[in-house]
Amino acid sequence: MEKQHKKGRLHAIERIRALLDKDSFVEIYSGVRHNCSEFGMDKKEIPYDGVITGFGTINGRQVAVYSQDFTLQGGSLGFLHGRKIADIIEAAVNARCPLIGINDSGGARIQEGVNALAGYGEIFYNNVLASGYIPQISIIAGSCAGGAVYSPGITDFVFTVKSLSLLFVTGAKVVKAAVNTDITDEELGGAEVHAEKSGVAHFLAENEKDCFSTVRRLLDFIPHYYGDKMNQTRNDSRIIPWNKSNFSKSKLKKITEILPEKQNRCYDVHEIIDCLTDDGEFLEVHAGFARNIVTGFARIAGVVTGIIANQSDHLGGVLDCDASDKAARFIRYCDAFDIQLLTLTDVPGFLPGPQEEQKGIIRHGAKLIYAYAEATVPKVTVILRKAYGGAYIAMCSRHLKADFVFAWESSEIAVMGAEGAVQILYGKDLKSGSMEFEEKKEEYRKSFMNPWTAAKAGNISEVIKPEETRGKIEAAFAFLADKKDTGKIRKKHGNIPL
Ligand code: HXC
Numbered sequence: 001m002e003k004q005h006k007k008g009r010l011h012a013i014e015r016i017r018a019l020l021d022k023d024s025f026v027e028i029y030s031g032v033r034h035n036c037s038e039f040g041m042d043k044k045e046i047p048y049d050g051v052i053t054g055f056g057t058i059n060g061r062q063v064a065v066y067s068q069d070f071t072l073q074g075g076s077l078g079f080l081h082g083r084k085i086a087d088i089i090e091a092a093v094n095a096r097c098p099l100i101g102i103n104d105s106g107g108a109r110i111q112e113g114v115n116a117l118a119g120y121g122e123i124f125y126n127n128v129l130a131s132g133y134i135p136q137i138s139i140i141a142g143s144c145a146g147g148a149v150y151s152p153g154i155t156d157f158v159f160t161v162k163s164l165s166l167l168f169v170t171g172a173k174v175v176k177a178a179v180n181t182d183i184t185d186e187e188l189g190g191a192e193v194h195a196e197k198s199g200v201a202h203f204l205a206e207n208e209k210d211c212f213s214t215v216r217r218l219l220d221f222i223p224h225y226y227g228d229k230m231n232q233t234r235n236d237s238r239i240i241p242w243n244k245s246n247f248s249k250s251k252l253k254k255i256t257e258i259l260p261e262k263q264n265r266c267y268d269v270h271e272i273i274d275c276l277t278d279d280g281e282f283l284e285v286h287a288g289f290a291r292n293i294v295t296g297f298a299r300i301a302g303v304v305t306g307i308i309a310n311q312s313d314h315l316g317g318v319l320d321c322d323a324s325d326k327a328a329r330f331i332r333y334c335d336a337f338d339i340q341l342l343t344l345t346d347v348p349g350f351l352p353g354p355q356e357e358q359k360g361i362i363r364h365g366a367k368l369i370y371a372y373a374e375a376t377v378p379k380v381t382v383i384l385r386k387a388y389g390g391a392y393i394a395m396c397s398r399h400l401k402a403d404f405v406f407a408w409e410s411s412e413i414a415v416m417g418a419e420g421a422v423q424i425l426y427g428k429d430l431k432s433g434s435m436e437f438e439e440k441k442e443e444y445r446k447s448f449m450n451p452w453t454a455a456k457a458g459n460i461s462e463v464i465k466p467e468e469t470r471g472k473i474e475a476a477f478a479f480l481a482d483k484k485d486t487g488k489i490r491k492k493h494g495n496i497p498l
Pocket of ligand 1: 144145146150171
């Protein structure tokens with residue numbers, strides 16, 4: 001404990017105690033010891049083989065947990081250490097409760113050779129079996145290298161902590177030796193790198209305590225196993241008419257004032273989310289990564305809802321590779337655990353240009369389309385402002401089987417913006433001077449840059465006023481509460497473009 005405290009860190013057991021409800025932790029397999037005799041290991045006693053496993057409660061509900069002890073051989077993973085983790089994952093699956101892993105490990109225990117790799121293999125296999133059945137949460141509470149990164153990589157939510165978490169396949173020293181590049185461990189796999197650039201981390205905490213309290217908050221939102229209805233109950237069993245709801249009057253007014261007068265000005269979509277959700281409570285997932293799209297959990301009439309919203313304030317809310325990946329993974333998580341989806345659309349399109357094309361915007365954008373189309377949970381979309389081209393389709397349009405699509409009166413649903421369209425349609429005439437650019441733009445705007453053309457074609461369920469939005473989406477989700485998708489064709493599984 002002293003070793004950890006000197007570094008300003010909690011010990012493995014203190015972490016469990018800080019995370020779980022007071023006095024609820026029950027340890028299992030504490031008597032396990034390694035049986036390796038190579039490299040002088042026969043003389044090394046490693047209590048509980050370096051990882052504490054067991055179960056307890058968070059907010060009064062069962063969870064399974066493991067916590068690696070860095071003070072014991074660097075938290076390195078030997079065969080029995082690995083088996084203990086694989087066992088606790090299996091126990092969590094059988095008990096149908098979330099699994100939380102507190103990771104602090106230098107990777108495969110080098111002295112145990114291939115036996116250590118076998119330990120990892122069992123963990124990865126069980127992570128995959130558990131995926132979509134129970135939520136799996138990884139906290140990166142120290143230096144995690146080598147095999148220690150792939151179990152978190154498979155799990156649903158990864159938490160990093162500022163100035164504490166390091167996560168890389170190989171550390172800076174190996175990078176120098178292998179590819180002769182000078183880089184620090186922090187630059188290679190620090191908390192911010194994963195929360196903002198790689199997208200490996202979904203949450204970035206200020207310190208360990210902040211991290212544990214966010215995990216507890218997350219568990220308050222999400223179902224604890226596939227089929228769990230605990231967080232899916234409406235506030236009121238009566239359905240109140242949408243325009244009679246006593247939802248905050250000030251928020252109904254505020255929502256009318258958020259969009260800037262000019263179409264090309266930006267705004268923060270969090271303000272809209274705040275106006276639509278119960279108590280404005282929103283737990284954002286992947287807040288620092290691909291900020292042009294916002295994903296997170298909120299409640300609508302008490303029912304947990306996954307929200308996906310284009311963020312006008314960052315790159316105008318354009319869809320790029322990272323935003324598509326981020327949203328697709330979130331949608332699939334929600335669909336796996338029966339969490340209804342609310343999509344807020346204001347998107348100028350997929351980001352054009354060589355950088356994104358070469359990075360594979362086609363492959364990444366396809367994931368978003370696939371995830372929305374595949375999701376069978378209740379899906380409600382609100383088009384706030386722009387919905388252009390492929391991005392209009394991709395952001396849970398009626399064509400991808402949104403149950404209802406509402407569009408604000410001032411929204412624009414079109415193949416592309418007026419400027420681009422006029423250039424393409426009348427390029428030659430504009431060059432020769434036989435046509436007036438502004439005039440043609442106005443003509444195009446009148447014909448297409450509104451929601452009515454799409455509404456007439458039956459592609460919009462209803463054109464609405466901003467202040468009607470909360471009432472309409474609440475009513476729509478209440479209507480869909482018992483939705484059962486019957487349209488699936490029988491097959492083994494689809495082939496999502498990974
Ligand atoms: C055995 C290990 C170990 C390991 C650390 N230790 N990693 N022992 N196997 N993998 C031991 C150290 O010998 C030391 O023992 C103690 O743990 C603390 O380590 P330090 O290096 O002193 O700590 P620190 O300076 O904080 O550095 C932490 C670290 C570094 C960045 C994690 O230890 C490190 O780079 N470790 C190796 C990382 C790595 O390359 N792992 C890949 C393994 S291969 P004493 O007795 O001195 O206290 C792998 C492949 C699996 O994982 C692939 C599956 C897909």
